[in-house]
Amino acid sequence: MKGPFNGGGIASIPQAGLRQSGLLISLITRIRRGGIGCHRRRCWITTAMSFGLVLLLTGALPAQVKVTLDGVKDSLNVGEPMNVRLTISAPAGGRIQLPKWSEALDKFELLTSPDTSAFSQPSSGAPTIIQLRTTCYESGEQVFQPISVRWISTDGSRLDSAQTEPIIVFVQGVVPDTILALADTTQKPYKLLQPNRIRKLGVSLAEIAPWILLAAIAVGIFYLVRWWLRRRKRKTEVAAEIAAPPPRPAHVVALESLDHLRDEQLYQGGKIKEYYIRLSEIVRLYIEGRYQIPAMESTSFQLLRDTESALTDQNLRAVLANLLEDADLAKFAKQRPDEETCQRDLEKAYVFVRKTMPQPAPLLTQGEAA
Secondary structure: OOOOEEEOOHHHOOHHHHHHHHHHHHHHHHHHHOOOOOOHHHHHHHHHHHHHHHHHHHOOOOOOOEEEEEOOOOEEEOOOOEEEEEEEEOOOOOEEEOOOHHHHHOOEEEOOOOOOHHHHOOOOOOOEEEEEEEEEOOOEEEEEOOOEEEEEOOOOOOEEEEEOOOEEEEEEOOOOHHHHOOEOOOOOOOOOOOOOOEOOOOOOHHHHHHHHHHHHHHHHHHHHHHHHHHHHHHHHHHHHHHHOOOOOOHHHHHHHHHHHHHHHOOHHHOOHHHHHHHHHHHHHHHHHHHHOOOOOOOOHHHHHHHOOOOOOOHHHHHHHHHHHHHHHHHHHOOOOOOHHHHHHHHHHHHHHHHHHOOOOOOOOOHHHHO
16 A cells, blocks of 8 residues: 655645745845845845745645555455545644545445544544445446545644545456356456456367267267167067968968857857857958958958959959948848858858969879979
């Protein structure tokens, strides 16, 4: 902290001394011009004595008031309290006049009113201390303005003044913690961002190379495990296909199902609807396996249309149409055909399967084989 800034000089000259000095200066001027008769040596002696008297009566007195300011920080956050100490040294017997704080502090504000009760009484000559609790609400470089103090003697004939030196304080705005980590704190004692001091983020290849290597290893392990699982699944599927027996021919399955239906004697027991549902299902499953036509999801009309190209024999188409029609009437129209009709429809199903199933190749005779 810099020392006090004191203003002495003409303000501390006694008023009576000023009047006497004016008379003496006039007298010395007349003597030197020859207005008063005297010898040259006596004139110079008189002149020297006069100057000595003037210096004795009107010489500039040393400064009477001293003011120092301590505790001002170089940097400050917005709204952060700052305690400063104003020390005033003045001669005894006089009265000290303090400035108006709102004007003296300018950008800075008092948080609490200082105790100035000691200045209501004449000064005792001992240094007086004022505690000032201040803050600033404007960011940037702010000037703590000089604080001027006046001292007036008891009779009012003498006065003196002094003031502190101006001090520059950097006031930092509020910065979030996430940005605070980017602050360049190598040049300043405070750890807050300054204007245009944000450090650019940058990394070298050597810093990120380990992370790139770890990411590549993780990706490689992922694809290796994925390939192994797919290969294992393929092997399992192939083994299942090899172990599974070949599918049975559709006509063999259909004939066996018709035999089971015949042996169950459903229509003989009055279960007409259930009988035709089973009969229709056997015939449709056979058509799907024999001609690869989605017969189970098709209506009777769609099934006849889809089998038109495969069934060129019109008699077989008529047999299939009559069988499907009787089944639809029993399932949806709640008709109850007699046992003769049910038996005839079962025989139609046998005929349709046997006539449309693949025929074995004819055996060659001995002559044809030769």
